[in-house]
Each structure stands twice: as structure tokens, then as C-alpha cells.
Amino acid sequence: MPALRVDELTKSYGQTLALDTLSFEVHEGEVFGFLGPNGAGKSTTINVVLDFIRPTAGRVEVLGLDAQAHSREIRSRTGVLPEGYQVYDRLTARQHLEFAIESKGSDDEPEALLERVGLTDAIDRKAGGYSKGMAQRLMLAMALVGEPDLLILDEPSTGLDPNGAREMREIVREENDRGATVFFSSHSMEQVEAVCDRVGILQDGQMVAVDSVEGLRDSIGGGTSLRVTVDRVDDDALQAVRSLPAVSNVAVENRDPPTITAQVDGSKTAVLAELEDHGVEVRDFSTTEASLEDVFQSYTTGAEVTAR
Numbered sequence: 534m535p536a537l538r539v540d541e542l543t544k545s546y547g548q549t550l551a552l553d554t555l556s557f558e559v560h561e562g563e564v565f566g567f568l569g570p571n572g573a574g575k576s577t578t579i580n581v582v583l584d585f586i587r588p589t590a591g592r593v594e595v596l597g598l599d600a601q602a603h604s605r606e607i608r609s610r611t612g613v614l615p616e617g618y619q620v621y622d623r624l625t626a627r628q629h630l631e632f633a634i635e636s637k638g639s640d641d642e643p644e645a646l647l648e649r650v651g652l653t654d655a656i657d658r659k660a661g662g663y664s665k666g667m668a669q670r671l672m673l674a675m676a677l678v679g680e681p682d683l684l685i686l687d688e689p690s691t692g693l694d695p696n697g698a699r700e701m702r703e704i705v706r707e708e709n710d711r712g713a714t715v716f717f718s719s720h721s722m723e724q725v726e727a728v729c730d731r732v733g734i735l736q737d738g739q740m741v742a743v744d745s746v747e748g749l750r751d752s753i754g755g756g757t758s759l760r761v762t763v764d765r766v767d768d769d770a771l772q773a774v775r776s777l778p779a780v781s782n783v784a785v786e787n788r789d790p791p792t793i794t795a796q797v798d799g800s801k802t803a804v805l806a807e808l809e810d811h812g813v814e815v816r817d818f819s820t821t822e823a824s825l826e827d828v829f830q831s832y833t834t835g836a837e838v839t840a841r
């Protein structure tokens with residue numbers, strides 16, 4: 534049974550088609566990154582999953598239950614970090630947690646949860662004085678209440694500094710190790726790389742790709758950028774490299790010593806061997822993979838990708 538099944542989901546807001554027959558599944562126990570540029574439909578999808586808005590057409594199942602018919606049970610088994618921070622200014626972190634613990638009927642301790650998100654020092658301060666990052670940490674602690682089977686995190690790294698973002702990733706891993714399925718949305722491919730088993734890329738309300746990070750990289754053919762420092766450049770050798778399968782954009786940088794650059798979609802050894810067979814001495818070489826932002830751009834703008 535998938536943790537989340539979205540089936541031909543369509544949502545229109547008047548003339549705006551926010552979701553267009555969107556279908557995908559999140560497997561039980563996986564960390565799934567839901568990526569897309571602004572306005573792609575990520576929040577709309579999450580809102581339908583949680584039955585905060587009703588779809589125009591299509592169906593969603595969460596933890597095997599119909600999202601509309603069983604929204605109460607689904608919410609009791611799901612931890613949600615909503616987009617933007619929505620803390621109550623007059624309540625302390627402890628009071629926020631007490632409220633969440635009571636409404637979920639859990640026996641968690643506010644102290645333990647706030648320690649996990651690094652808010653122990655501010656436990657009895659009113660949330661009105663919190664920074665954006667502190668409010669985000671508090672919202673995360675609330676999402677963790679009751680060991681949910683499914684965690685839905687909408688842009689979880691918003692407002693977090695690099696340390697906060699790292700801690701967020703650690704918590705995602707811990708929750709996943711405990712057995713929770715994690716579904717989180719982001720604009721940033723870099724954020725999802727470290728923790729996601731699979732990534733879905735949403736564009737204009739449709740899923741344009743679903744795969745592992747590695748699979749996505751391979752699929753765009755961005756391949757690897759190879760730089761080879763040689764003792765001299767030889768036309769025959771260059772011609773031989775250009776004619777290799779899966780090698781493209783071969784160019785020479787006239788430096789001292791000269792450097793040959795190429796895009797390689799597969800093994801780089803063939804390039805090095807071809808140069809050496811032509812009597813060119815390979816002094817050094819380095820490779821760079823297509824960055825994940827390149828992958829994301831390629832899917833969401835159609836731009837051609839070259840590794841940096």
C-alpha cells in the first residue's frame with residue numbers, strides 16, 4: 534500500500550488550472566521530495582491531501598484511506614509543517630506543544646520535542662518574539678508530536694540558517710529510520726539531495742519527472758564534464774575523441790599546459806585512452822557532475838544542461 538496515492542488530480546481556481554490530472558505515488562517508508570518552481574501547484578496538492586481544499590476532479594488516498602472521507606483519521610496519523618509560519622504570538626513554545634500533544638492524544642513531552650529541534654532555551658518565551666527560524670523549528674516540533682506515520686513538510690527549510698537546515702535533514706532521517714514516510718516540498722534541489730529516496734518534479738500542475746536523484750541526473754544526459762590537461766594538442770587525437778560515442782562538446786582551452794574539455798555520458802577512460810593512443814601525454818584530469826540545480830532547471834525550463 535502506498536503512503537500516498539494521487540490519482541488524476543485536477544484543481545482549478547476559476548480560470549487558473551493549478552493541478553492538471555496529476556498522478557503519482559509515495560511508497561511507504563520512503564523520503565519523497567516534491568519539487569517545483571513557484572506556482573507549480575505544490576501547496577495546492579498538499580492542501581488537497583489534507584482535505585483543506587477540495588479537488589475539481591480526481592482522488593487522493595493517504596495511508597490507504599480516502600483523503601476526503603477519512604480526513605480526521607488521516608490528520609491524526611500525519612504530522613504537518615505548513616508553508617509559512619503560523620505561531621500564536623501570545624503562547625510559549627511549551628504551550629504550543631501542550632496543545633498539539635493534547636489534540637493528538639499523545640503522551641510526548643514538550644521538553645523532549647523542543648530539544649530535538651533546538652528550542653530548549655526558548656521553551657517558556659512567547660512565540661511572538663521568535664525569529665523566523667525559531668518559529669519554523671517550533672512548527673517542526675509540533676509536526677513531530679505523536680510519532681506520525683506520515684510527515685508532510687511544506688518548504689521546511691524556509692527561514693533556517695545552514696545549521697538549522699542541516700538539523701532539519703537530520704530529523705527527517707531520524708523520523709524515516711523510525712519508520713515514518715516523509716513527503717516534503719521544496720524549490721531547491723540541493724535541499725532534497727541529501728535525504729530523498731526519490732524526487733518528483735512538478736511543473737504547471739503536472740509531474741514532469743519522478744525518479745531517484747541519480748536517475749534524474751542520468752535522464753537529462755547532463756553526464757560528466759571532463760577536463761584533461763595534456764602536454765600538447767593534436768588534431769588527430771582531438772578528432773578521435775570527438776568520434777567516440779557518448780562524448781560531446783569537445784573543446785580546447787589554449788592554456789599552458791593546454792586543457793581539453795568534453796561532456797562524457799559514460800566512462801571517461803575511453804577519452805584518456807584515445808588521447809594516449811595518439812601519443813598525447815595526459816598530465817592531469819578532473820570531472821564534474823551536472824549539479825542538481827541544473828537537473829531541476831532542465832526539467833522546469835527546458836534549458837539545455839551542461840555540467841559545470
Ligand SMILES: Nc1ncnc2c1ncn2[C@@H]1O[C@H](COP(=O)(O)OP(=O)(O)OP(=O)(O)O)[C@@H](O)[C@H]1O
Pocket residue numbers: 546549550551569570571572573574575576577578720
Ligand atoms: N486560493 C487560490 N486562488 C486562486 N489561485 C490560486 C489559489 N491558490 C493557488 N492558486 C494558483 O494555483 C497555482 C498553484 O499554486 P500553489 O500555491 O499550489 O503553487 P506552489 O507550487 O505551492 O508555489 P510556491 O512554491 O510559490 O509556494 C498558482 O498559479 C497559484 O496562483
